[in-house]
Amino acid sequence: MVDRVQVAGVGMVPFATPRRSESYDVMAQGAITAALTDAGVGMPHIQQAYAGYVYGDSTCGQNAVYGVGMTGIPVINVNNNCSTGSTALFLARQAVASGAADCVLAVGFEQMQRGALGSHWDDRPSPFARFDRVLDETLGPEDGVPMAPRYFGGAGQAYADRYGMDPAVFAEIAVKARRHAANNPYAVFRDPVTVDEVLGSPHIYGPLSRLQCCPPTCGAAAAVIVSEEYAREHGLRTDVAIAAQAMTTDKPASFDGDLLRLVGYDMTAAAARQVYEAAGVGPEDIGVVELHDCFTTNELLSYEALGLTPEGTAEKFIRDGQNTYGGAVVTNPSGGLLSKGHPLGATGLAQCAELTWQLRGDAGARQVDGASVALQHNIGLGGAAVVTLYEKVA
Template identity: 80%
Template sequence: MSQRAVVAGVGMVPFATPSRSETYDVLAEGAVRAALGDAGITLDQVRQAYAGYVYGDSTCGQNGLYRVGMTGVPVINVNNNCSTGSSALYLARQAVASGAVDCALAFGFEQMQRGALRAHWEDRPSAFTRFEEVSTAADGDAGAVPMAPRYFGGAGAAYCERHGMDPKVFAQIAVKARKHAANNPYAVFTDPVTVEDVLDSPRIYGPLTRLQCCPPTCGSAAAVVVSEEFARKHGLRADVAIAAQELTTDTPESFDGDLINLVGYEMTRAAARRVYESAGVSPEDIRVVELHDCFTVNELLCYEALELTPEGTSEKFITDGDNTYGGRVVTNPSGGLLSKGHPLGATGLAQCAELVWQLRGEAGPRQVEDINVALQHNIGLGGAAVVTLYEKVR
C-alpha cells in the first residue's frame, strides 16, 4: 500500500425501529449526502463507491446512490453479514491506499424486518451448517430459539462456567449502553434501565434476556475515504487517518467445539493483533473503542479478544468501571448496537462515524478527552471480523 487513507467525511441518519423507518433508499441518500457535505465534495468527485447491505435485492446500492446523483461511478455491492459496513470501508480504504483511486465512498444501509434474524433462502445449503452442528453438539436441540441468541447465549454460559462468573454481570453492560446512548441523537433506545430491569426482561437463551440483545433496526451511515494528496489538492480536512485495518475469516478453530470460538473470538483476536503490530500500538494505548455488542455476551468476550483486559478478567473490568467514562477505555460511547441499534449494513460505518467525531473532538457530551487513536471492531458470523485503528493526524 503506497498511500495513507484519510477519512475526509462521515455521515449518518438517526436509526429507527422498523415500524418508524423510511425505506432503505431514502436512508442511504440521507447518509451519503451527510458524508459528502461533511467532506466538502460532490458525488462526481468520487471514483468508486462500495454499498453495504444484507437484506435486499441485487443493486440496491445503485438505487440508493442514484437518489444523490447518476455520475456513472462504479458501485460495488457488499454483503458480509453483520460486518458488511466495515467490509465496504475496508474495500474503500484498500482502493485508496493502493493508489487505484484517490477518492472512494463507503456507505451502508439496512431496512430490517421485525423479529429475529432468519434465513431467506431455504432451498439451498445454509452458510451456518457448521455453526448449527457445533452449537447442537454443545447445547443440544434448542427448539425454536433463533440462531444468533443461541450461539451467543451458549458462549456466555460457557464463559461463566469457565471463569466462575455470575451471569448477572452481563446485565451491567446493557445498563452502561443505555447511559451512553442517552447522549447520542442517532440512537434508538435512550431511556435508562437498571440491572433489575435487564434481568427481569423476558429470557431468551442462556444468560441472555431481551434487553441484552440488540434490536432489529433500520438506518444508514457513510464515509468518504481519500488520499492525503487528494485532501491537500481540494482543501479537505485530513485530520483522521486509517492507521491500520485487518479483515479475517474463520479458521478450523472456529469450529473446534468451543462456543466462544464459534462466535468469532479467535477471528477478532487475530485481526486485532495484526492491527496493533501494523500500527505500532499496544492495547494499553486504546482509550476509546466501538466494538460489536450485538449481545452483552459479545461485548464482554471482545474486551478480552481485543486484549483490552487479560483473559478471564472481564468481570473485574466491568465492576471497576474500566469500560466507561472515568475508566481505562470508554467502550461504545455511541451506545453501541445494544442501544444505538444494529442495521446490519450500516453498523460498521456508524462505528466509523462515531470514532471520527471522537478524534475530531466533535462528539459533544459523548466526547472522550485526550485521545489520539481509536479502535473499531465489527464482526459478522459466517464469518468476517474487521478491526480498524484510526489515528489523529497532527
C-alpha cells in the same frame, strides 16, 4: 501505494425501529449526502462506491447512490452479514491505499423487518450448516430458539462457567450502553435502565434477557475515504486517518466445539493483533472503542479478544468501571448496537462515524477526553471480523 488514507467525511441518519423507518434508499441518500457535505465534496469527486447491505435485492447499492447522483462510477454491492458496513469500508480503504482511486464512498444501510434474524433461502445449503452442527453437538438440538441469541447466549454461558462468573455481570453492560446512548441523538434507545430491569426483562436464552439483545433496527451511515495527497490538493480535512485495518475469517479451530471460537473470538483476536502490529501500538494505547455488542455477552468476550483486558478478567474490568468514562477505555460511547441499534449493513460505518467524531473532538456530550487513537471492531458470523485503528493527525 499511498502514504496515508484519510477519513475526509462521515454521515449517518438517526436509527429507527422497523415501524418508524423510512425506506432503505431514502436513509442511504441521507447518509451519503451528510458524508459528502462533511467532506466538502460532491458526487462528481467520488471515483468508486462500495454499498453494504444484507437484506435486499441485488443492486440496491446502485438505487441508493443514484438518488444522490448518476455519475457512471463503479458501484460494488457488499454483503458480509453483520460486518457488512466495515467490509465496505475495508474495500474503500484498499482502493485508496493501492492507488486504484483517490476518493471513494463507503455506504451501509439496512431496512430490517421486525423479529429475530432468519434465513430467506431455505432451498439451498446454508452458510451456517457447519456452525449449526457444532452448536447442536455442544448444546443439543433445540427447536424454536432464535439463532443469534442461541449462539451468543451459549458462548456467554460457556465463558461464565469457565471463569466462575456470575452471569448477572452481563446485565451491567446493557446499563452502561443505555447510559452512553442518552447523549447520542442517533440512538434508538436512550432511556436509562437498571440492572434489575435488565435481568427482569423477558428471558431469551442462557444468560440473555431481552434488554441484553440488540433490536432489529433500520438506518444508514457513510464515509468518504481519500488519499492524503488528494485531500491536500482539494483542501479537505486530514485530521483523521486509518492507521491500520485487518479482516479475518474462520480457521478450523472455530469448529472444535469451543463456543467462544464459534462466535468469532479467534477471528477478532487475530485481526486485533495484525492491527496493533501494523500500527505499532498496543491495546493500552486505545482510549475509545466502538465494538460489536450485538449481545451483552459478545461485548464482554470482545474486551478480552481485543486485548483490552487479559483473558478471564472481564468481570473485574466491568465492575471497576474500566469500560466507561473515567476508566481505562470508553467502550461504545455511541451506545453501541445494544442501544444505538444494529442495522446490519450500516453498523460498521456508524462505528466509523462515531470514532471520527471522537477524534475530531466533535462528539458533544459523548466526547472522550484526549481521544487520539480509536479502535473499531465489527464481526459477522459466517464469518468475518474487521478491526480498524484510527489516529488523530496533528
